Amino acid sequence: MVDLTTKIGSLTLANPIMPASGTFSEDLSEVLDLHQLGAHVTKTITAEKRGGNPTPRVCEVRGSMLNSIGIPSKGVQHFIENTIPFYNAYDVPLVVSISANSADEFARICEQVSVPGVAAIEVNISCPNIEEDGKAFAMRPSTTTAVMEKLRSASDLPLWAKLSPNTGETIEVALAAEEAGADALVVANTLLSMAIDIHTRKPKLGNLMGGLSGPSLKPIALRMAYQCAKSVQIPVIGCGGISTVEDIVEYLIAGATAVQVGTATFINPNIMVTLLGQLESYLETQNIASLSDLVGSVRDEDAADSVVFMETAP
Amino acid sequence: MVDLTTKIGSLTLANPIMPASGTFSEDLSEVLDLHQLGAHVTKTITAEKRGGNPTPRVCEVRGSMLNSIGIPSKGVQHFIENTIPFYNAYDVPLVVSISANSADEFARICEQVSVPGVAAIEVNISCPNIEEDGKAFAMRPSTTTAVMEKLRSASDLPLWAKLSPNTGETIEVALAAEEAGADALVVANTLLSMAIDIHTRKPKLGNLMGGLSGPSLKPIALRMAYQCAKSVQIPVIGCGGISTVEDIVEYLIAGATAVQVGTATFINPNIMVTLLGQLESYLETQNIASLSDLVGSVRDEDAADSVVFMETAP
Amino acid sequence: MSLIQRHSAGEGSPANGTTHEVETTVKSNTPVNGEYRLLTLDAPQSVLDCKPGQFFHILCPVTMAEQPYLRRPMSIYGYSAEKGELQFLYKVTGEGTRALATLTKGDKLNVLGPLGVGFTIQDDWQNLLLLARGVGLATLAPLAQEAQRLNRKLVAICSARNEDVLMSIDHFKALGAEVITVTDAQGTSDLENLREIIENQIADHGVDVMYTCGSNRMLKLLQEIGAKHDIPGEIALEQQMACGLGMCQCCVRSFNRNGTITQERVCREGPVFGIEEAMAW
Amino acid sequence: MSLIQRHSAGEGSPANGTTHEVETTVKSNTPVNGEYRLLTLDAPQSVLDCKPGQFFHILCPVTMAEQPYLRRPMSIYGYSAEKGELQFLYKVTGEGTRALATLTKGDKLNVLGPLGVGFTIQDDWQNLLLLARGVGLATLAPLAQEAQRLNRKLVAICSARNEDVLMSIDHFKALGAEVITVTDAQGTSDLENLREIIENQIADHGVDVMYTCGSNRMLKLLQEIGAKHDIPGEIALEQQMACGLGMCQCCVRSFNRNGTITQERVCREGPVFGIEEAMAW
Numbered sequence A, B: 001m002v003d004l005t006t007k008i009g010s011l012t013l014a015n016p017i018m019p020a021s022g023t024f025s026e027d028l029s030e031v032l033d034l035h036q037l038g039a040h041v042t043k044t045i046t047a048e049k050r051g052g053n054p055t056p057r058v059c060e061v062r063g064s065m066l067n068s069i070g071i072p073s074k075g076v077q078h079f080i081e082n083t084i085p086f087y088n089a090y091d092v093p094l095v096v097s098i099s100a101n102s103a104d105e106f107a108r109i110c111e112q113v114s115v116p117g118v119a120a121i122e123v124n125i126s127c128p129n130i131e132e133d134g135k136a137f138a139m140r141p142s143t144t145t146a147v148m149e150k151l152r153s154a155s156d157l158p159l160w161a162k163l164s165p166n167t168g169e170t171i172e173v174a175l176a177a178e179e180a181g182a183d184a185l186v187v188a189n190t191l192l193s194m195a196i197d198i199h200t201r202k203p204k205l206g207n208l209m210g211g212l213s214g215p216s217l218k219p220i221a222l223r224m225a226y227q228c229a230k231s232v233q234i235p236v237i238g239c240g241g242i243s244t245v246e247d248i249v250e251y252l253i254a255g256a257t258a259v260q261v262g263t264a265t266f267i268n269p270n271i272m273v274t275l276l277g278q279l280e281s282y283l284e285t286q287n288i289a290s291l292s293d294l295v296g297s298v299r300d301e302d303a304a305d306s307v308v309f310m311e312t313a314p
Numbered sequence C, D: 001m002s003l004i005q006r007h008s009a010g011e012g013s014p015a016n017g018t019t020h021e022v023e024t025t026v027k028s029n030t031p032v033n034g035e036y037r038l039l040t041l042d043a044p045q046s047v048l049d050c051k052p053g054q055f056f057h058i059l060c061p062v063t064m065a066e067q068p069y070l071r072r073p074m075s076i077y078g079y080s081a082e083k084g085e086l087q088f089l090y091k092v093t094g095e096g097t098r099a100l101a102t103l104t105k106g107d108k109l110n111v112l113g114p115l116g117v118g119f120t121i122q123d124d125w126q127n128l129l130l131l132a133r134g135v136g137l138a139t140l141a142p143l144a145q146e147a148q149r150l151n152r153k154l155v156a157i158c159s160a161r162n163e164d165v166l167m168s169i170d171h172f173k174a175l176g177a178e179v180i181t182v183t184d185a186q187g188t189s190d191l192e193n194l195r196e197i198i199e200n201q202i203a204d205h206g207v208d209v210m211y212t213c214g215s216n217r218m219l220k221l222l223q224e225i226g227a228k229h230d231i232p233g234e235i236a237l238e239q240q241m242a243c244g245l246g247m248c249q250c251c252v253r254s255f256n257r258n259g260t261i262t263q264e265r266v267c268r269e270g271p272v273f274g275i276e277e278a279m280a281w
């Protein structure tokens, strides 16, 4: 028997596979047994009720997808009364994803969801900071520091900061989040993209642009997860384009201690459970007794110098 | 007959399809007639001789590829004596791509290649600025301004600035390049990525990381081309993931006045000529008399507000 | 009205198993006319407890020429637990359906379902009427089967461009439905003629409920007639889908619930909605 | 030595047409043993002017299970302008070759070639010797055909794990080559035994040139023997490829040219190089 448990700071997960925020809900219990997941991660909520973006909210691009769902939200009260109790029927850590357009609002909802039954709070800082220039908090180390410090003082629960691949300062933002008290990093959110319907000449998304997710994102998010794992001491949770067990193993070798599966669940709703079985077999056949033996085992000695040139794609 | 010509500043191209730097060379003349291309764009050269990165220099990721070729270069002298004369046998504008690790060096090679037979200079500012923190010039508006100003005073030829998708400041960098005198923008270069061989646990590229190109890059580069076309007055040349005529039409609708085809040529060496034929038929069947009628025809009125939230993928 | 039927999600239980991702085998995949094809699958019992109006989310094959990524939603055209059979009637429009069209007998196909909330047939609804055009037939066809099973009278008004693309007439007739066909070619498919036909049905033998699918024109017509005669109705709607399960919230549409505009997920609260709450788009 | 044969690129002329991207049709694709398959294609004349040691860059099919993206380089195993035929002998290793293995008679396959610089057979080389192991056989096999055409004597030393995976023995014999087999199972494939066999060949009837492929061990052995007896040699090398045409510079390897280390493109200056300049890796 291999040991699949993994530690994210003070939290121990039975296994490293969990859903990505916004690609999972109570509804999935119709297809699979939610007990089997390492954690439950809910769709980002905001304090107030919100409608989300205009439709169409998704479109397909070659082998991947774009979405501009936005953050439709029934509000924090509805969430506390309905969603938390649903998940508390499972003996699986519940991770609540939150967001807001200003640091104070962010801190407020963070405090509001710091209730029994919640194991950790994922802070989706990839949303626009409307008090500044509208760029997402996670775009710059300075705004990351500002919001993370407020969040830190708003809750004693573990805080997972979810980074954005839209920044050119991945390492600086990761360090800022760590410094300001994040307990883990989730790497990464979707990447700003666009598609146009050549027949109507309209953007394929009602919101003009949206986030790329799925296999196309993987080499980018993997690079970020590696950069973060090399740079910070806190755990990194890999997220982006995972759809095979090889993808998961790649993230673990790169230094992630757990992974989130998003878009792949839309293609194969059972995939998280399938991947868990495959991961267990993989470790067995490779004679790896414990998941932690795999984590961060990348053999990058030869290439160590190159890390300096991290922003140097030709 | 449809009019396929397109103007990039003072330069008129017979058609909008040209190769992307580094994915094209004299060797392609064995497979296709180089007369048919809108322009010839050469692999980036540096002033001195350089060896390039360790192998393996390429690997495959789902439906796309990573490369870390680096910029092996036989030096500017060899280039002027051998490469320029080869292309001058064709009546097609020759675009020479150059790079350097400091602004002064950059200006020097720019001057050196400003010779008869060269129609424009593409400046690959996605390379590390070793005098600063090693981040590429194109990562920040300030470094872009600095290098572009020096380049501008070094040559009277049209200067095409090639942007990087690794930055979180696409629009600011585009504006900086325009302001400093760029005659066109090429959008974009490859995106920093990584892949790990799970069997050896080594990075798949000898250089640890490399640039993503091919279909996965398209929605990202298209978004950038759109952002740039909306923000600057100079022409934008779309580049990234083009492999079908629909891709080209999408870039044109988004506002690009020409396109570069890179990785797709590795998959189908004839593709640029094939695409040219298909583009002509497309325009004919759509009753579009001139390419320029398509350029920038995106119907984004409904979504105009969203442009504000450009960095806001959820 | 449709909301009352909503599945309630599992409560700390193992997968509650109303929906399954299963591998099926193609029995046949034949052209119906120039645009439509009928796909018949050998499917496991687990997914054959269907209701008219529900749909499946189909993982179209990947071929050299077509590489669809997301699943494609398709209404259930036919289902039979006895025969272990599931049928889809689809129009070849883009990458996914072109890929579907390449399937031949023996090929495997991964489907997820049954999904969503189907049509209601209340106990006291004896005279059913449906109004279908184009691919809407696929969605409405199972109502004929269900009407026969429940011993209700069904009038199916089938509209099409011309006789050649009129489909499923025999299917409806075999299931005991009365079929009225109208076509653009004959000039019988216009709104006013449709209104007259329906009014006549109401006058002749009464209509307890009206079903339709898809188009704005038909929605408005049935909303008007329904309001006038106080006849309930249901409409099956479409929207782009990613998950098909209710998780991603991409498939929302606006509905007018007693003056309040709400957004509901077509895949989950629908695809069938009350005709009075549906909004033209 | 191989550099002299380099194609010179076109000079302002239309495509000079030494290389073509063509659609071929699969004639057969049969297992040779547990690991290798032989693919026979119906190919147009334009690509059949091949030389032993050249290769094609193959666009492997995309299937539901395998989605290779880049082309895959494969040595020419057989070519015949008369029969309009092209053959590849390949080992099923990863995504691309697994996809290749699914091809059946009548399927289409896009190939690009012939590419690269092949083996040299100088006019005064009468006694040829080749040393092949595993997939190296695929690369070296056409030398037998060419040797027969040019009326040269060829000794082929074929090495393998065991008798079961020894391939192409009959192929070599049918083309008049003398075949010496060695296997790990019999304990005959070790370096010292190979050295002895080659030394005996040199002593018995002289060897004018030695050809090999792939492995470091064999490279060093032939470098040593070649230096000792002043016998030239050539080796076909492999490297990851993207374009296969010389454009991308990803396929470089280091060579020792009279003490200077240079980098050459395997796809363009190779894949065949002089054995004295090749460097172990």
Ligand SMILES: Cc1cc2nc3c(=O)[nH]c(=O)nc-3n(C[C@H](O)[C@H](O)[C@H](O)COP(=O)(O)OP(=O)(O)OC[C@H]3O[C@@H](n4cnc5c(N)ncnc54)[C@H](O)[C@@H]3O)c2cc1C
Binding pocket: A059, A060, C055, C068, C070, C071, C072, C073, C074, C075, C076, C088, C089, C090, C091, C092, C093, C094, C095, C096, C097, C098, C135, C138, C139, C237, C238, C239, C240, C241, C271
């Ligand atoms: C609940 C429901 C039931 C349906 N039932 C049927 C049916 O029985 N028969 C039938 O032929 N069609 C049906 N459709 C429409 C069918 O889903 C689309 O025709 C199909 O997805 C087109 O895919 P494509 O790849 O061929 O087309 P493309 O245009 O290439 O598709 C591109 C993307 O848009 C989506 N899309 C395109 N058209 C529609 C649409 N009308 N509704 C939702 N998404 C769309 C696709 O799913 C895909 O993600 C139904 C749609 C829904 C929502």
Ligand SMILES: Cc1cc2nc3c(=O)[nH]c(=O)nc-3n(C[C@H](O)[C@H](O)[C@H](O)COP(=O)(O)OP(=O)(O)OC[C@H]3O[C@@H](n4cnc5c(N)ncnc54)[C@H](O)[C@@H]3O)c2cc1C
Binding pocket: B059, B060, D055, D068, D070, D071, D072, D073, D074, D075, D076, D088, D089, D090, D091, D092, D093, D094, D095, D096, D097, D098, D135, D138, D139, D237, D238, D239, D240, D241, D271
């Ligand atoms: C000039 C040349 C001639 C060759 N001739 C033959 C032959 O006749 N028969 C045969 O079986 N094999 C031959 N090979 C090796 C063959 O190209 C690889 O086995 C094949 O590319 C593996 O692809 P895959 O997708 O199955 O494996 P994967 O391991 O999944 O391939 C992943 C990537 O690595 C590349 N790659 C993997 N192995 C090699 C290799 N050895 N050399 C270069 N690239 C590689 C692939 O092309 C692909 O891009 C030759 C290689 C070269 C360079």
Ligand SMILES: Cc1cc2nc3c(=O)[nH]c(=O)nc-3n(C[C@H](O)[C@H](O)[C@H](O)COP(=O)(O)O)c2cc1C
Binding pocket: A020, A021, A022, A023, A043, A044, A067, A069, A070, A071, A097, A124, A162, A188, A189, A190, A212, A213, A214, A215, A217, A239, A240, A241, A242, A260, A261, A262, A263, A264, B314, C242, C248
């Ligand atoms: C439809 C959709 C909705 C999403 N909503 C959220 C969200 O509300 N909050 C969030 O942090 N990330 C959201 N994401 C991003 C995912 O959590 C994940 O970071 C991203 O999709 C990359 O992973 P993947 O490639 O496995 O999907 C969403 C992604 C998708 C596709």
Ligand SMILES: Cc1cc2nc3c(=O)[nH]c(=O)nc-3n(C[C@H](O)[C@H](O)[C@H](O)COP(=O)(O)O)c2cc1C
Binding pocket: A314, B020, B021, B022, B023, B043, B044, B067, B069, B070, B071, B097, B124, B162, B188, B189, B190, B212, B213, B214, B215, B217, B239, B240, B241, B242, B260, B261, B262, B263, B264, D242, D248
């Ligand atoms: C093998 C390879 C080498 C490249 N070399 C260069 C280069 O030297 N200079 C440059 O500006 N871009 C270089 N690029 C980037 C391409 O010019 C292009 O911007 C990128 O590949 C995106 O386009 P594509 O998706 O069509 O390939 C290279 C790309 C590849 C794949």
Ligand code: FES
Binding pocket: C240, C241, C242, C243, C244, C245, C246, C247, C248, C249, C250, C251, C252, C265, C266, C267, C268
């Ligand atoms: S398609 Fe995902 S919620 Fe409806």
Ligand code: FES
Binding pocket: D240, D241, D242, D243, D244, D245, D246, D247, D248, D249, D250, D251, D252, D265, D266, D267, D268
């Ligand atoms: S594979 Fe591109 S240069 Fe050799």
